[in-house]
Amino acid sequence: MSVRRLFPPLAPRPVNYACVDLTPFVLRLHADAYWEHVGLRPKLFQYYSFLNATLPGFLTYLETSFRRNPEWILFAIIGRRSQDTTQPELDGRLAGVIGAWNASAKDLSAEIAHIVVFPKWQGTGVGARAAVLLTRFCLQLPDATPLGLGMRRVQWVVHPDNRASIGLVKKLGMKQEGFFRWCRVLPDGWAGNKPRQGDPLEYRDGRNTVYLAICWDDWEQGGRESAQALIEKPLAVVV
Template identity: 30%
Template sequence: MSFTSTPTLENDRIRLEPLALAHAGALAEATAEGELWRAWYTSIPDAAGMSDEIERRLARQRADDMAPWAIVDPATDRAIGMTTFCDVDESNLRLEIGYTWLARAAHGTGVNPAVKLLLLSRAFDDLGCIRVQFCTHWHNRQSRAAIERLGAKQEGVLRSHRVMPDGHLRDTVVYSILDTEWPAVRRGLQARLDSKR
């Protein structure tokens, strides 16, 4: 089973579909709501750049470097965000979950933990990963808090790690979950989702 394949994954709250150009219209609407693309500490495409971003992610998938999904609301069958497996290292049984964003209306609704439960289940249960990593901008406090609520452990900060599109240097905060920690993380995620019902 390839780490960069993208089967449809779903639970009772959300569906992850293989990312395709057909999702571009709905994703353009999702990013426009609240002008998510204006956040200086992350790289979310604007409506005009959505098709190019989808093509970029699909090219990385063809190069066995990324597994991109559209995050779809099953109640409306509309894409409300994107997520990926990236920094894939199949020989060392590790990958990163990243390049994730959600429409503003989905924030705080339980969609993010539902997505992470699907992705982590695939990584640990289906692919046999021993480590899953998360990285985010030091100043992206919302993302850092969400990653910490998953039960991921902060490993450190890579200073001046990446040049952002506007030219500023990003300090990257690195987190991970190990296979030995996954059972407790799964229970915590499931309890959070149960409390949102």
């Protein structure tokens, strides 16, 4: 079963709670607005192991990584406490994106990844709520309220220096499971850990990675309540 079956097109909004929606990223609706916010801000990706330097490059990345990959999906984060008059069809404003990678129906597991919150929305609580909503959607049972996918495991892979992200997911109930050294090669020019002389990619630094996860038993033993407490925190208004 593919992620397209795991994430059914639940109309009108797949995942939502109190003024924040997660809706599948649609190129004609979201791509230009996304690029307006991130195109000249490479610092937004300082903790990532990749960077799309141009809009065509980003569109190619979406096509090859998401649209053609049955186990990946990207959501647009829509804040609905204010409206974008240039795009009334959004029923709100595009605040960022969040993805689910390696969503396996066979193993009932997924990884939450590629979360980017635009600068104007950082500190408002929208990013935290998006992370909670997607985690909850993955772990809730299909017959629960709100409904979910019934997964057994959701993981979060993060740069060890991204303390804000690590702190957030620990509040959600995720537990650190490992610290993987030298598991990513960074893009050319990015600062990281220096490799040894003679390395096949000596001109590209490497990075370490922290693995965290929350599983169904964590969710049933207090994780659900932690998630609810996070999404009930008030949101700041962006105009």
